[in-house]
Amino acid sequence: MPSWIDGQPMEWLSVKDRGLAYGDGLFETIAVSGGNPALLERHLARLGEGCARLLIDLDLAVVREELLAFSRELGDGVAKLIVTRGDGLRGYAPPQPGLPRRILQGSAKPAYPACNAGLGVRMFPCATRLAEQPLLAGMKHLNRLEQVLARAEWHDAEQAEGLMLDTSGRVIEGVFSNLFLVQDSVLLTPDLSRCGVAGVMRAELLAQAESQGVRCAVRDIDLEALLRADEVFLCNSLYGVWPVRALQRHVWPVGPLTRKLQVIACDLLDS
């Protein structure tokens, strides 16, 4: 599987990289099919927004060209792009001028059980809560210890994802997915202005649903609202949509809007 650093094949990184030192960077995980990166514009837009917020001076045009070339070489799989602030001396102050580093890693598409998409998944209720930090909320940055701790909570393969709440008890997301619910024909997904990762598939599904006349709302959601939802599903940019059928003893049916958006996600990832 290919691995590039700043456009050159390379599997080794300077130990001075601030991505290692401080998690000082961002990443994108991109499905690649037939040499084409899926949802490329949304990935680039989110990356650009994250770089602006972290004051990382990245040339997105270079990233786009590299991603296209890398995807052609990869063919089918997953392209993980990491952008770091580059090398640094000791100390938190960002180097001036900055020289960000682009790291691309290829891997095979994850082999999730087909029943995740078909029958739906069980969610594990994670005890690890997400801290509320508006300055970092929404970004797919490299500070991911909360997800590491949450994912370490369960080993049972019967539970395909974990449900994460914030420290105030709001429902936020899965460990590696965004969460949607359907209530009275309205598509709802948690507000991610305090914590959480604003996924590109989440953004795309919201846009597609709205364009098809589905009423959508992004807002705070508590556990009670989740439990009384008509439909619940998870999404990300690799697997598309998984219906959620259970959280502990609570069960949900797999509903029509979930299936409709699942088809849309599937088309986006395979085309």
Next chain:
Amino acid sequence: MPSWIDGQPMEWLSVKDRGLAYGDGLFETIAVSGGNPALLERHLARLGEGCARLLIDLDLAVVREELLAFSRELGDGVAKLIVTRGDGLRGYAPPQPGLPRRILQGSAKPAYPACNAGLGVRMFPCATRLAEQPLLAGMKHLNRLEQVLARAEWHDAEQAEGLMLDTSGRVIEGVFSNLFLVQDSVLLTPDLSRCGVAGVMRAELLAQAESQGVRCAVRDIDLEALLRADEVFLCNSLYGVWPVRALQRHVWPVGPLTRKLQVIACDLLDS
């Protein structure tokens, strides 16, 4: 300056390292004088505690031997030790069994202006707040974007450190220092059970002060309490103690307990 990975001279790291991918690891920054690492036992103890909390299976005896050998080679300077969970495949789940990686980097002692220790420093009031996350509080882990954002807030060299509050407005620490204040002869330092880094110098100064009969308390401190303190100082394991003389227009005198603990810190770092 030397750089070792797992005990071998090496300046390049696998791009698959989870320290890069997720900030999945911890670090220690250790003053080395005459080939001896200062406060070694406290650094090892904190590292061990962090590894236990992050479920990283590290052999501390190996780390100790490496730190001693590295310090002998370095002579005088700073030994930065990073411990990561090692290489990983894609995905947050920690690899089982884990194979943590030890990275040692040497650098020169930072050249801080002598007046920082002598006259004391001005603190910049950072707008970046620390999120409250008890699961990560106290650890010197690799998820340090809050510190990066805070340190990027000011460029004026007249302000040697930044004051960080948590999202509830409590006074917590400096960007790269712990904070103490003296009020009515009691030595006070913020409780770090929700956020912040529990520094080894902080722990050592608390222990030394208590052993000398100084009344000490670790508790929540608000901005008002900070402003009315008799003395304020910062500490870390590289520079020891800096009196704080100003925060914006507020000024504090440099007091006797600050000077007493500064001498103790100085001895610890130079011996």
